[in-house]
Amino acid sequence: MDAEEPDRNFAATLVAAKAGDSSAVNELFQLFYPRVKSLVHKSLALDLRNSRPWLTARxxxxxxxxxxxxxxxxxxxxxxxxTEKAFTGYLTMVVRNRIIDAIRFHEADRRDGRRGAAPLPEDEHPSDAAGPVSEVANAEEIDRFHEALAGFPEREQLLLRARFEETASxxxxxxxxxxxSESTARRAYFAAQAKLAVQLRSASMGDTAAN
Structure with a gap:
């Protein structure tokens, strides 16, 4: 019984927070802030140190x-x-999404800066000049994906991103x-995936027609 008490208390606090009780919201903040702060710090440190050191200062x-x-x-x-366990997992998803979105924003800003730079003389082009072009093309595909995803309800966004990125079962x-049930979650995922595919296909056709 004692082992169940924390989750029972959490459930009551959650209900109050959803109803707009500011003290309940503050209680959730105090309880989960240290956990999420630690999670974000580890995620940022790992990603930025290993693959995006230029973003560290930002x-x-x-x-x-x-x-x-x-x-x-x-x-x-x-x-x-x-339960607290489920809420921690939910926060983990949101934290990861926010990190990815923030990194995408800064990388897009960096790509735009490169596009506006003066072209190099012919003899100063790097030997792998096709690399950045391919990188931008891939990044633009990802941007289109996220733009389409932004029009979905948040629950579907979280479901799709978690499954596409394989961060949650x-x-x-x-x-x-x-x-x-798990089968209901699967059906919701496949329905949202089909809807997203239609939107991406329509967007692609629109881009082709515009060109």
Whole structure:
């Protein structure tokens, strides 16, 4: 019975927070802020140190954590679980998405800067000049994907991103996003995936017609 008490207390706090109780929201903040702060710090440190060292100076762990909590605690409607474990998993998804979105924003800014730079003389072009072109093309495909995804309800966005990026199982998503069963979560995923494919195809056809 004692082992169940923390989750029972959490569930009550969650209900109050969803109803707009500011003290309950603050209680959730106090409880989960250290966990998410640690998670963000580790994620940023690993990604930026290994593959994007030029971004290190632009990111603040505290800023990202604050953004996550403004988003999550400001609107808890997409969280369908009732336990601390499920909520921690949900926060993990949102944190990871915020990190990826922030990195994409800064990388897009960097690409735009490269496009506006004066062209190099012919004898000064690097030998792998096709590399950056391919990189930009791939990045633009990813941008189109995220632009289409932004039009989906947040619950579907989280479901699609978690499965595309293989960061959560259907069993975990069932609990975190409040689906009645794992099979229901799977059906929701396949339906959203089909809808996304149609939108991407339409966007691609529109780009082709414009050119």
């Amino acid at each position: 990111f603040s762990t505290g800023d990202v954590v604050q953004e996550v909590f403004r988003s999550v605690l400001g609107d808890l409607s997409s969280f369908g679980g009732t 259907f069993a975990e998503l069932t609990e975190q996003l409040g689906y009645p």
